[in-house]
Amino acid sequence: MRHSLMIAGLLCATTAAAQDKPVLTVYTYDSFVSEWGPGPQVEAAFEAECGCDLNFVASGDGAALLARVLLEGDSTEADIVLGLDTNLTAKAAESGLFAEHPALDVNWSLPVDWADPIFVPYDWGQFAFVYDKTKTETVPTDFEALAASDLTIVIEDPRSSTPGLGLLYWVKQAYGERAPEVWAGLADNVVTVTPGWSEAYGLFLEGEADMVLSYTTSPAYHLIAESDDTKAAAPFTEGHYLQVEVAAKLAGTDQGALADRFLAFMTSDAFQSIIPETNWMYPAVTPAAGLPKGFETLIRPEKSLLYSATEAAAIRDAALAEWQTALSR
Amino acid sequence: MADRAQPLSRGLGAGAGIAATLILALTLGTLGAVIHRAGGFGSLGPADWAALRFTVTQAALSAALSLLLAIPVARALARRRFPGRGVLITLLGAPFILPVIVAVMGILAIFGRAGLLNDALAALGAERVSIYGLSGVVLAHVFLNLPLAVRLLLQGWRGIPAERFRLAAALGFSSTDISRHLERPMLRALGPGIFVTIFLICLTSFAVALTLGGGPKATTVELAIYQAFRFDFDLGRAAQLASLQLALCAAATLAAARLTLPAGFGAGLDRALARPDAATLPLKLQDAAAISVASLFLLAPLAAVILAGLPRLATLPAPVWEAALRSLLVALASTLLALLLALPLALAIARTKGRLLETIGMLPLATSALVIGTGLFLLLRGLASPAALALPVTAAVNAVMALPFCLRALIPAARDLETDYGRLAESLGLSGAARLRHLTLPRLRQPLGFAAGLTAALSMGDLGVIALFADAERATLPLQLYRLMGAYRMADAAGAAVLLLALSLALFWILDRGGRADAQA
Known part of the structure; x- marks a missing residue:
């Protein structure tokens, strides 16, 4: 039993890796990837346009997420870490594991000015x-x-x-x-x-x-x-x-261009319109269609x-x- | 004699060796990996020592109360026969296998500020009482662990051969005499082990202590470890606190072993227990009261959990059912592995004189889930993707975490087996597979069934290390339940809790029943 489970698990891992498409690995917190969180819809939306495989890896909450990345250090598999907040970003930046994001032309709807070179907000x-x-x-x-x-x-x-x-x-x-x-x-x-x-x-x-x-x-x-x-x-x-929730690109990523593309996608309508009714937070950029009815x-x-x-x-x-x-x- | 050391057969020695090695790898090995990564120990502050004091106090109180309250309940259940007794015994075990957060919600539905008890007090014009604080923590721990104590003691009563009671009746023993000559020696043999087991469970308490503790006064060592890991990113301090927990575990286990005296009843013919002494009215009333109060205390919160969740059970979203299936498979794998590890270990412990193996067997109880998870993560991440290993690792960890309970159930029975039949088996040259088939398995069937049921149920309900490894596609039922709560879906979460409770109880009932198939209920 235990062996068949282990083999099944390993098979899953190899089939995922065997695809030709580039894989973008995004570490995030657990509630983001659950069926009731934004993860499934975000994955479908990004994969529809990127020609890639978006692979979410979940760990506990924001603090557990950062702990994992710090544990893994330079050898982390992550291309993107999504789900830190401003209470964790100082520690994250200090680790030197994260890279600056590309220039983003975004009209933020955050209640504060945002000009961080590394971390890109996705909701608040x-x-x-x-x-x-x-x-x-x-x-x-x-x-x-x-x-x-x-x-x-x-x-x-x-x-x-x-x-x-x-x-x-x-x-x-x-x-x-x-x-x-x-x-x-x-x-x-x-x-x-x-x-x-x-x-x-x-x-x-x-x-x-x-x-x-x-x-x-x-x-x-x-x-x-x-x-x-x-x-x-x-x-x-x-x-x-x-609370401002942010994502950032890992300095050691081998999918730099794809990671940049994901960060830009994150500020787009396609991503932002998923946030209010899955994460129950305000989108970092208000979608063109506005907020869902009820938020008013x-x-x-x-x-x-x-x-x-x-x-x-x-x-x-x-x-x-x-x-x-x-x-x- | 009971403590006469006997040479272990090669097969048994190898089995026990493998089991002990696996336990050590998962407890000390994972801790070692964390220490190695941290580059050494950190330093402990006054807050850590305060946490240690609170932890030990609440654990000792919880264990003592659970054991003391379990004695009248187990005795009543042992000497009474009534319709529905078997079902009641299974149900009374339920709190022990509930996920902590579900148990806490059930307790609060009865004892909370807005609970039934306070509503009743208010209706009577009395002052509402608040359970938050040390009292709430101890109440919840007794709720969670009294069932374990009752079940283990019940086994002790079953272990007193019926012939002894008949002899007692023939000699005109009163209940007091029976208590002194039969029950107290049994309690002396089992009590310390049960106390230390519950003490250790409560030692690593995190969510109960925090949720019902009422504030930072109720900080436990496990919370301090949590804080060191995630808040301060101080692996060294986390490792040091975890070492402290393990040292406490070893000390407590050794102390309990010193207090344990073998009961030495000798062999019986396994006849049903008849208690002519218990037919008097005061004893009948006493037993009826013990059973009623315990049932009310343990079943009322369960009923609250079931009532809250039942309406949503049928409409639970598909991912919850998939997670339930995954959890069932993990539970069965854990159970098989736990039995394969526990049996040789228990037999070896029964046959050897030292306390080393028994102490090793108890280590998983005092291990921080966070340390095991992080250590395994550090050890395994070079080998395969953590998500791919999520389910097998969960099954293995759950098996090892359940081992102390399996051993608690098996060791007394294995010791009796050794004392009562060891020499006969030696003189007949019964050894190896034949001895296992004709002597060991039939004699240990009951505790083996109980251990299997317990492991399966615990594995079903345990969040364990899955949270550190799993991704979206490999969630187990408890993880899914937490995800529902995290997504505001408290009503669905309550439904998932009922599903979890039903599956855990069903697994426990089937396996425990299997162990008692030929015994009278």
Whole structure:
């Protein structure tokens, strides 16, 4: 049994390699390649025009993805890494494994100016506390109001989750030196801290907390996929911390031209129009046809917060220590 | 005597050697690969030591409570016969094989802030209680591990020959006498091993401790390893923390072995267990209470999981069913491999005096999934594409991870076999394949069936290392379940959880049943 499985596995690998078409290997996070993520549609769309084989390789989430590339180092099979965010790009750039992208003539619809020589954005989102309109009537408008309220929240751990780390930076950028004080105020609102987004969101849907740290776009899923308009994101006056998801070309790729072509394709309508209803994030370039119906109901916070990659790396450990101390009491 | 060392036959020695080597390769070998890549150890900070303290505390509490609560339940199940008993025993085992996140959701549906218990308390005008914190972590660990303790103890009770109980009845033993002369020696023989097994399972707890822990106070060593790997990219510190876990495992296993005393009941004729002493009303009530409370505690969260998922079961998307088939194949491959490894290892452990093999057999319990995955990744990536190896590697890792449980089930039975029939077999010159066929397999059939069922079910539900290796086309059912959750599809995920639960239980029931085919239920 075990042998036949192994042989079957090896056969799969060799048939893929035996095709004559050039293969572009894209490392990404797991939810991107799942049947419900953008992967299958992106693969079909790019293969329709590139005359190549697009091969997605998945690893956990963004942090696991970077860990894998760093482990593999120069000998990595990846031509493209897709799925890092600005909290990881400093570490990625420092590794020297990534190459600059070709010139892109793109009209970004990002809330911030973007001019990174290596990393190309493909989508973005703003972190927000999501709640159920039928259950929560008085919605806080900032962290201090949330801390003063009796509302319960479930958040993700910054050590194991991207949204958790985003929340850490959100509070830090909004309150600076006062961040520990804000965390101390929030401590009695926090029901629990989960390892990842899925657990937190599941707990919220089960009614374990009034609010969950997620994205401003989360209510769009419920509205579009489930015709459920009861979920909403709370706009905060401090502004909302931004997550920009990016891809980059590996310096050691043997498919340089194809990789450049993929990065350009990534900013095209064909790719960008897949994003909103599979990744439930905003496309980095709004497609000509606009956003899907339902997205217009979402809150659009005017003020976005975002540390640069280098700043984020510099303050990370101190911000984490503040968080741990405040919540460990 | 039980601890008389006997020479191992060549076949047995080779089998046990291969099994031990494979375990060492997957535990110490993968750790070695990570250390090698890191270029040495990192340094541990005060936060790591705090994590270690919390980890050991919650693991010890969880293990002690699971074992203590399991004793009345297993005793009640052992001495009572009632319709549906076999099905109940199988169902009571279910929490142990649930994927952690599903189990947590089930627990919260009952004990959570919006759970049934709190709704009932609120209806009665009482204060709502919050389980988040150490209490929640321990509650969840007892929920997950009480079933294992009950099943292993139940085997212990089955292992006391019925003749002893008859003799006790003939001598006019009271229940207290029976407890002192028959049950306590059995508990003394099994208890330490069960305690240490559950202690080690809880030692590497990650998602339960974090989700129900309520905050960073509840940081475990496994989370610290996770953090070192992905947050700090500090392989050295990750490796050092993982070594610490393995050292704890070795120490705990050796300590448990020192506390274990052989029961030495001698051989019986395998008659059904009759307990004339248990016919009194207080004992009947006591047993009824133990069985009812345990059933309620273990089955209510399961019922919540099933109720939540059942409506979506029929309409689950095709990829989920494909993943289910893949998981079934992986589970069967794991089971076969686990039995091939566990049997010679258990027999060798029963026949030799030292504790080395037994300690090796327990190592997989204390191994961080992240370290095994990363180490294997480093070791295998030169050989083939990780995605191509995803399923065979998952099957092999699941088999090795299930070995400690198989050994827990097999070792006591193998020791009894050695004590009761070893000399007879020697004097008859029964050895090799003939001994295996006529003595070993028939005598170990029950624990082998149980071990097979457990391995298959655990392998079905385990996310294991697949997440590090798999690509879109090779997802297993638990991975697919997590993907559904990650794509907001919580209702479909609940449906997938029911499918997973049903398949795991079916596998367990069929294999465990196979082991008891000729025994009275």
